[in-house]
Amino acid sequence: MGNERSGAPKMWQEEGDGLVRCLLCHHRCRLREGGVGRCGVRRAVGGEMTSLVYGRVVAANIDPIEKKPLYHVLPGSRTYSIATLGCNFTCRHCQNAAISQVGEGAAVQRSGVAREPGEIVAAALAGGCRSISYTYVEPTVFFEYAYDCSLLAVQAGLGNIFVSNGYMTGQAIDHIAPLLTAINIDLKAWDDDFYRHICGGSLQPVLDSIARCRERGVWVEVTTLLIPGVNDGDGELAAIADFLVSLDANIPWHVSAYHPAHLMWQPGPTPAATLVRARDIGLARGLRHVYTGNRAGCGGEDTMCPQCGLVLIARQGYRIGEMRLVGGRCPACGTSLAGVWQ
Ligand code: SF4
Known part of the structure; x- marks a missing residue:
């Protein structure tokens, strides 16, 4: 697709002589018309960088x-x-x-x-x-x-x-x-x-x-x-x-x-x-x-309380065994655990 369907900010710039530079990653691919970036899924078309895989x-x-x-x-x-x-x-x-x-x-x-x-x-x-x-x-x-x-x-x-x-x-x-x-x-x-x-x-x-x-x-x-x-x-x-x-x-x-x-x-x-x-x-x-x-x-x-060592989240593989964390805090000593809990 061209990027016209997307509300995303423009992540490329024109560099003259028909060249387009992608600004998404540190490869910063610089492409001529029809060229495809190192990722294989972004192409310079009509002086713009387009996604080949949108949607x-x-x-x-x-x-x-x-x-x-x-x-x-x-x-x-x-x-x-x-x-x-x-x-x-x-x-x-x-x-x-x-x-x-x-x-x-x-x-x-x-x-x-x-x-x-x-x-x-x-x-x-x-x-x-x-x-x-x-x-x-x-x-x-x-x-x-x-x-x-x-x-x-x-x-x-x-x-x-x-x-x-x-x-x-x-x-x-x-x-x-x-x-x-x-x-x-x-x-x-x-x-x-x-x-x-x-x-x-x-x-x-x-x-x-x-x-x-x-x-x-x-x-x-x-x-x-x-x-x-x-x-x-x-x-x-x-x-x-x-x-x-x-x-x-x-x-x-x-x-x-x-x-x-x-x-x-x-x-x-x-x-x-x-x-x-x-x-x-x-x-x-x-x-x-x-x-x-x-x-x-x-x-x-397992996730342990960094203060008192209580197991706050017990895990077996990808499954949660036991959850003791309460409102992002250790129930034993009240220490706040860093993370996104809500
Ligand atoms: S075209 Fe792909 S590999 Fe090149 S800078 Fe953009 S995202 Fe990175």
Whole structure:
């Protein structure tokens, strides 16, 4: 589509000589007429940047919000999760490569099922969801659609959640932040080479996005998928924890198990001991909430009161076992727990 259907702000600029620059992510693709960006789903047409996937939904599911993962946002609630094709990263270990890594062209424009933003909001409400999640691929690449859905969702009393690689520009964050309840940002490694060679991105913009989303009042949780021998060194994990503590020790950090996928079949899956070690490092560096994920039997899934240690939210996988939090506070010592509880 052209972007004429969308109420989203214009996220591109003309650069003369028929060139158009996309302002959505740090690739800042500069395209000639007909050119397609690195994400495969945005094309320069008639001197404008257009989305090839507006309203073309390739995945729609009702998920527990814990699956995003978000552990400090409306615990136990359902979230209506959607995606189009496309991604601005090329992670060799992508768990959703079938929909994120796409070729450009007509097949993209015919992908999925056509659904207007109002239909997404109606489906979320009908499914008993309290939020809509833009997830599975990088939502920045379908920004206009996510923006329009988010606007209607807010009007309907629903929250909005981005699950993101954090590579969006500051301008994109500033536009979407007022509509977002929360964002989970992947901090994939404390290593720019990892970002360049494994993901096709770079580290610093991701760090900037984490800080900026917080500054704009969006609740932020961070996830790091631990790949054995690749990004799981003690020093690297400590550096990530130190960075998060420097912003706010209350930022929840999810250390998750990797499973071989897409183009990365070695090494094997993350051992439980690595997740336990990462959690221990995060807590020792001063983070208040570090959670293990994607692997059972590690412990580290419950939310504890940072003051008295009482288990406030007990979890088994994505299910809430017991909820003791009362009005966002510990019932034993009255300490307020950081998060979005209403
Ligand atoms: S969103 Fe796509 S077209 Fe825009 S800068 Fe990023 S990769 Fe390029």
